[in-house]
Amino acid sequence: MTDSELLSISTGISDNELKDILGKARKIAVVGLSPKEQRDSNRVARYLLEKGYDIVPVNPGQREILGKKCYKSLSDIPGQIDIVNIFLNPSRIPPAVDQAINSGVEVVWMQLGVVDNKSAEKARNEGIRVVMDRCIKLEYERLMT
Secondary structure, rough: HHHHHHHHHHOOOOHHHHHHHHOOOOEEEEEOOOOOOHHHHHHHHHHHHOOOOEEEOOOOOOEEEEEEOOOOHHHOOOOOEEEEEOOOOHHHHHHHHHHHHHHHHOOOEOOOOOOOHHHHHHHHOOOOOOOOOHHHHHHHHHHHH
């Protein structure tokens, strides 16, 4: 079994919890959102927009993505964020999770292939729900449609 398979099992998040997260969330910050339509982050963000979520792009190199103002970091976003959806190389996760903790977010969601046990544990210790190594789009399709 791979590390990420073990981790997905060890996180113990149930389908009911995922439904609760996806059902209650309205505003999702997508960290690492690419302006390139063929990139997974862009496809997922477009899908979430179509499903009625308010998407907030986070990419320091962009001013606007998907017609939305793009922020340099989570700490620059005004108002409450429900989910921080992370599309970053795992080595860049710790600062993103620290910003998520400081922003008072309820859920940190790390996409497929994005795993950082220490950051996940740190967020959980702050009372934040963590979904790791799962695609928010695929989970939405599986559980909400």
